[in-house]
Amino acid sequence: MNPSNLKHALFCAVITLVVSYPILGLDLVSAGTYIALEGTSTSTVLAILGAALVVFLFQLFRESIMAGLGQVPRPQLMTKGADISDETRLKLQNAFILVVVIGASLWPFIASRGAVDLATLVLIYVMLALGLNVVVGLAGLLDLGYVAFYAVGAYTFALLSQYYGVSFWVALPAGALLAALFGLALGFPVLRLRGDYLAIVTLGFGEIIRILLNNWTSLTGGPNGIGGIPDPTLFGMEFGRRVKEEGNISFHEFFSIPYDSTHKIIFLYLIALVLAVITFFVIRRLMQMPVGRAWEALREDEIASRSLGLSRTAVKLSAFTIGAFFAGFAGTVFASKQGFISPESFVFLESAIILAIVVLGGMGSQFGVILAAIAVTILPELAREFSEYRMLIFGAAMVLMMIWRPQGMMPMRRIHIKLEKPE
Structure with missing residues (x-):
């Protein structure tokens, strides 16, 4: 594992969390005669953490993943037919x-x-x-x-x-x-x-x-x-x-x-x-x-x-x-x-x-x-x-x-x- 990849992966994961932070915004809701702060749902927090983990793993093993994707045949829709005039x-x-x-x-x-x-x-x-x-x-x-x-x-x-x-x-x-x-x-x-x-x-x-x-x-x-x-x-x-x-x-x-x-x-x-x-x-x-x-x-x-x-x-x-x-x-x-x-x-x-x-x-x-x-x-x-x-x-x-x-x-x-x- 390349140490530079680890640093880059950690940096990208942190950036993902920073960019996603506005989604975790707080809302003022009325609770009887009081005003309370209400954050986002647990599922949203887990989804953001999961996204950060995916970004981290992708950047960590980027060379291997891209090499594997490069072997996937690309679609050749509507490009054939050179045998007809x-x-x-x-x-x-x-x-x-x-x-x-x-x-x-x-x-x-x-x-x-x-x-x-x-x-x-x-x-x-x-x-x-x-x-x-x-x-x-x-x-x-x-x-x-x-x-x-x-x-x-x-x-x-x-x-x-x-x-x-x-x-x-x-x-x-x-x-x-x-x-x-x-x-x-x-x-x-x-x-x-x-x-x-x-x-x-x-x-x-x-x-x-x-x-x-x-x-x-x-x-x-x-x-x-x-x-x-x-x-x-x-x-x-x-x-x-x-x-x-x-x-x-x-x-x-x-x-x-x-x-x-x-x-x-x-x-x-x-x-x-x-x-x-x-x-x-x-x-x-x-x-x-x-x-x-x-x-x-x-x-x-x-x-x-x-x-x-x-x-x-x-x-x-x-x-x-x-x-x-x-x-x-x-x-x-x-x-x-x-x-x-x-x-x-x-x-x-x-x-x-x-x-x-x-x-x-x-x-x-x-x-x-x-x-x-x-x-x-x-x-x-x-x-x-x-x-x-x-x-x-x-x-x-x-x-x-x-x-x-x-x-x-x-x-x-x-x-x-x-x-x-x-x-």
């Missing part, structure tokens, strides 16, 4: 996408209301993750304030509907375009920044937007938020029991069917599905265009890309603008789904979750990002009894992914182009 792979992907879209279209008619509502939230996160994937995964620009564009799209719809009576279909492109404008405005100050400095500036931008929404009470309502956000209509048909706007007609009355509140849930899900499919195919097409190649060149080596004549300004601004555009899409759908928004819906944790989805799925990989969005959104709902430990489990999953599969669940795969030699 790129053309065949592309056809298989298109067939798979078609099957998934058809299945997703039929989902709301066979699932429960709660499942459809959860699926709508999944599609919103899919749009957000695909948009952030452009900025982080393709262009390599670490954006920690992406939730700001999400908030711009949501508040655009909420404010336009509250003050001007604008419908969902008018606010949808307006929210996306305004979010893209904010993305363009953010792009200019960060043109010369990279890495950690870029992350800090974007983080500050996200917090500025949230604080502005929280303090501008005369316009945004501040912490009280904005309620009564209207639902989307279908050719003037509303999905409520009673018509809210003059000149419209209710959906169930037009088709002479009994009123059902699930009609609105299904319609909003289908809207989110169409927008998610549009987001997927637009970004997929952009990846195959010169702008997509420029994003990847900037991500791999900015100096080399500039030496090849690529405009750093244009490439960065296009990534921020396009990513923000689809975040505005998602924000508009989210505002319509919730019917109420407040600044607390757009905290930094949302940006962290979206970024984690991109990293877990595989930076630059559209299919991996979609799979990770589904997993991150649905798994916490399936394990509600562990809701108190959601972030702990989430962090542990991130650590394990970075150890065993740092490239993500489904790494990005480019189509190789071979140039024929001149005769």
